[in-house]
Amino acid sequence: MDELYREYILDHYKNPRNFGELEPHDVECFDRNPLCGDEMGVHIRLEGDRIADLRFHGQGCAISQASASIISDELKGKTVGEVAGLDRNFVTEELGLELSPTRLKCGLLGLKVVQGALLGTDEWPTGTPDDEPAAEDVARLRSEI
Amino acid sequence: METVASTALRRSLDEIRADFPVLARRINGRSLVYVDNGATSQKPAGVIDAISSYYRTSNANIHRSMHELATEATELYEGARARVAGFIGAHADEIVFVRNATEAINLVRYTWAREQVGTGDTVVVTRMEHHSNIVPWQLLCEERGASIAYVELDSEGRLDLDSLSALLDEGRVKLVAVAHVSNVLGTINPVAEVARRAHAAGAKVLIDGAQALPQLPVDVGATDADFYAFTGHKMLGPTGIGVLWGRRRLLEQMPPFLGGGSMIKAVEDDFSTWAPIPAKFEAGTPAIAEAVGLGVAVDYLSDLGMAAVRAHERELTEYALARLGTVDGLTTYGPEDADERGGLVSFTIDGIHPHDLAELCNRDAVCIRAGHHCAQPLMRHLGVPATARASFSVYNGRDDVDRLIEALENAKRVFGV
Numbered sequence: 001m002d003e004l005y006r007e008y009i010l011d012h013y014k015n016p017r018n019f020g021e022l023e024p025h026d027v028e029c030f031d032r033n034p035l036c037g038d039e040m041g042v043h044i045r046l047e048g049d050r051i052a053d054l055r056f057h058g059q060g061c062a063i064s065q066a067s068a069s070i071i072s073d074e075l076k077g078k079t080v081g082e083v084a085g086l087d088r089n090f091v092t093e094e095l096g097l098e099l100s101p102t103r104l105k106c107g108l109l110g111l112k113v114v115q116g117a118l119l120g121t122d123e124w125p126t127g128t129p130d131d132e133p134a135a136e137d138v139a140r141l142r143s144e145i
Numbered sequence: 146m147e148t149v150a151s152t153a154l155r156r157s158l159d160e161i162r163a164d165f166p167v168l169a170r171r172i173n174g175r176s177l178v179y180v181d182n183g184a185t186s187q188k189p190a191g192v193i194d195a196i197s198s199y200y201r202t203s204n205a206n207i208h209r210s211m212h213e214l215a216t217e218a219t220e221l222y223e224g225a226r227a228r229v230a231g232f233i234g235a236h237a238d239e240i241v242f243v244r245n246a247t248e249a250i251n252l253v254r255y256t257w258a259r260e261q262v263g264t265g266d267t268v269v270v271t272r273m274e275h276h277s278n279i280v281p282w283q284l285l286c287e288e289r290g291a292s293i294a295y296v297e298l299d300s301e302g303r304l305d306l307d308s309l310s311a312l313l314d315e316g317r318v319k320l321v322a323v324a325h326v327s328n329v330l331g332t333i334n335p336v337a338e339v340a341r342r343a344h345a346a347g348a349k350v351l352i353d354g355a356q357a358l359p360q361l362p363v364d365v366g367a368t369d370a371d372f373y374a375f376t377g378h379k380m381l382g383p384t385g386i387g388v389l390w391g392r393r394r395l396l397e398q399m400p401p402f403l404g405g406g407s408m409i410k411a412v413e414d415d416f417s418t419w420a421p422i423p424a425k426f427e428a429g430t431p432a433i434a435e436a437v438g439l440g441v442a443v444d445y446l447s448d449l450g451m452a453a454v455r456a457h458e459r460e461l462t463e464y465a466l467a468r469l470g471t472v473d474g475l476t477t478y479g480p481e482d483a484d485e486r487g488g489l490v491s492f493t494i495d496g497i498h499p500h501d502l503a504e505l506c507n508r509d510a511v512c513i514r515a516g517h518h519c520a521q522p523l524m525r526h527l528g529v530p531a532t533a534r535a536s537f538s539v540y541n542g543r544d545d546v547d548r549l550i551e552a553l554e555n556a557k558r559v560f561g562v
Binding site: 002004005010014035036037038039059060061062063103106 | 496497498499500501504505508515516517524530531559560561
């Protein structure tokens with residue numbers, strides 16, 4: 001059984017929940033992961049400061065599309081303030097696995113556009129490492145040379 | 146696994162593979178299959194050793210000091226230039242060392258093109274260009290009030306030369322910038338015919354040879370180009386060294402690129418005069434060790450013989466196209482005839498995104514590239530967000546293609562397609 005491409009992930013990739021257009025909607029955001037070209041947009045309808053409904057749309061790898069699908073139901077009913085507090089762990093816990101540095105941004109793109117739509121931010125969710133490798137990774141690679 | 150020898154190369158693949166230390170690595174418990182040569186090639190021990198040896202025995206700055214080491218370093222650097230020149234049928238003073246093909250193209254943008262392209266003029270590129278041969282021209286056009294136009298492609302990913310002629314007939318084309326070999330489609334473009342038509346219309350021609358130099362015999366005179374750009378790291382050489390070839394008369398007329406040491410004849414208080422070509426374009430201390438490494442890479446390819454390398458790549462590509470054709474749901478891009486393509490194949494598989502394909506191939510120690518390949522206008526034309534790509538070098542054989550097919554079948558099983 002493949003750890004990353006489990007049935008749960010592949011099911012959300014092939015049959016994504018809450019995908020499509022949402023009309024009318026109150027806020028929206030679209031972004032892409034420049035490294036690999038994954039694309040993700042979101043339409044959100046608000047009731048007060050709560051997410052009443054949302055729809056993702058996009059194209060990309062299984063991780064990017066499945067992550068958005070998997071977090072979509074959890075996001076409904078959350079307030080803007082609650083969404084602002086969501087970080088990398090929210091996504092990886094919902095996914096049920098840790099993502100390698102090269103796939104982390106794939107997994108976080110859905111949350112990024114939701115925060116972008118609600119907060120006007122253009123930042124990756126908290127806990128996203130920089131593209132620079134961690135010091136311990138550099139040390140490990142050096143020791144292998 | 147039994148190694149199937151290439152019939153084109155005189156040396157056995159086992160022998161050639163032994164020259165490339167990294168190929169001894171194992172990934173996830175399996176022998177490495179490196180078919181991402183379009184991104185960068187691996188380096189033979191001779192290249193790696195030459196760089197190490199340069200620093201261990203001859204390191205000094207070139208063209209300056211009078212001591213023994215400086216003389217050696219200068220001879221090694223200029224010797225590399227002479228070998229590169231011989232490799233492409235050029236004169237050594239027409240070889241400008243730069244960082245990579247991107248810098249070579251940008252050099253032309255900042256020097257020749259800034260003087261020659263004006264308001265209302267057109268720069269022609271093709272729909273299959275790498276971003277490195279699009280973005281510099283977009284920036285130039287924005288700066289100069291010129292416009293950029295695209296040569297379109299036919300259904301197999303070949304240049305539509307009628308669309309080139311139609312653009313040239315409009316009369317304001319100053320430059321045609323075209324890839325010799327497409328990094329996505331593999332198409333070998335008829336660059337001499339492109340140059341003939343462009344010159345008849347009074348335009349100059351720049352060829353991006355980044356994918357051509359590693360696998361085709363290239364004679365810049367025969368291409369009839371005015372500028373030819375390529376990079377070292379895709380042709381078994383190190384990163385950080387690339388080449389701009391230009392016609393001597395043009396290089397002499399062009400203003401300098403970067404200002405600084407080495408590129409001057411004399412520096413007065415208010416102005417300077419320029420060194421002869423190619424020094425005029427090589428400001429500052431260059432990548433000496435990398436140039437030395439590139440010289441050795443050129444020797445390695447020359448020893449194999451570029452006609453043999455081309456035959457090997459053609460044979461392998463034909464085999465890859467045939468094997469990939471047996472995979473259900475797989476689409477390949479580019480010309481169907483291996484005679485018209487270089488050693489790479491881009492493909493997609495229904496129901497699996499290329500990034501997932503690349504990740505799953507890696508589980509089987511097969512290194513491929515996935516993404517837009519720095520060719521977003523081409524991706525839009527093909528109607529795909531990304532493709533997967535296998536690209537070959539001198540050390541790849543049919544066994545590597547077989548491992549790729551096995552990895553793709555494994556990926557299909559994981560995704561249930």
